[in-house]
Amino acid sequence: MMNVFMQLVKEKFHLRTVHSELVGFWTYELGGMNKVFHIWKYDSFAHRTAVRAALARDKSWQEDFLSKAQAMMDVQDNEIAYLVPWCKLQKPEKEGVYEKVTFQFKPGGPAVWGESFRAAISAHENTGHTQLVGVFNTEYGLLNQVHVLWWSENAESRAAGRHLAHEDARVVAAVRESVRFLDSQRNVLLTPASFSPMK
CATH class of the missing domain: 3.30.70.100 (Alpha-Beta Plaits)
Known part of the structure; x- marks a missing residue:
């Protein structure tokens, strides 16, 4: 599903980046397959919480990207x-x-x-x-x-x-x-x- 996922990201990811700053988005070339890695910048934990709340209310993000992308993903991990x-x-x-x-x-x-x-x-x-x-x-x-x-x-x-x-x-x-x-x-x-x- 990697190619389909990346096409969806390319078309709809602007729905996510209006909420907070994307530092970078990469695909794995060597050392892993069918993986992506991205970095987001937050000013504070409160800022991150506010962004997550806004994303939960954003119907376009939820319906046009997230619901479709989740069906393609096996594993997701995040770190601070x-x-x-x-x-x-x-x-x-x-x-x-x-x-x-x-x-x-x-x-x-x-x-x-x-x-x-x-x-x-x-x-x-x-x-x-x-x-x-x-x-x-x-x-x-x-x-x-x-x-x-x-x-x-x-x-x-x-x-x-x-x-x-x-x-x-x-x-x-x-x-x-x-x-x-x-x-x-x-x-x-x-x-x-x-x-x-x-x-």
């Missing part, structure tokens, strides 16, 4: 996450591909693993092989989980950048330090939808 204090959301200037890297850390929170993780991310970013978009720490969902979103011009340049980073002594040293706190890591390659604000 925030940008870590040392990262600002960066919007790439041109179209490309995105890599979402999800790190599951050992219990204890950023007080335990935050400093070494920041050093590892900074080492990757400073090589210039890929562009950091944002670092998000989960508040509701799996705790001690961080999503890092990277941008590359294409999948080939991302693969080349990864190999160069693995040979960079600065990255190797920083990763060796931070991996002590890591339980697992999952990488997926994402393609932005035509209507996604982030391309």
Whole structure:
């Protein structure tokens, strides 16, 4: 149902975006199939509650999109996450591909693993092989989980950048330090939808 779902989203998703800001909407290219991933911005929990209440009253959203989309979905999951204090959301200037890297850390929170993780991310970013978009720490969902979103011009340049980073002594040293706190890591390659604000 993926193609039918994406066509419905393309035609009717404006009914959702009038209520709050869509940061980005992607489909999985590698690391998963028949999945989408999207990020919404809220000013506060009260703002999110107000948006959800408005959507529940919006007949066009309910009838023209949601009732049709739900019949196509097997699983839906959501999280509340925030940008870590040392990262600002960066919007790439041109179209490309995105890599979402999800790190599951050992219990204890950023007080335990935050400093070494920041050093590892900074080492990757400073090589210039890929562009950091944002670092998000989960508040509701799996705790001690961080999503890092990277941008590359294409999948080939991302693969080349990864190999160069693995040979960079600065990255190797920083990763060796931070991996002590890591339980697992999952990488997926994402393609932005035509209507996604982030391309």
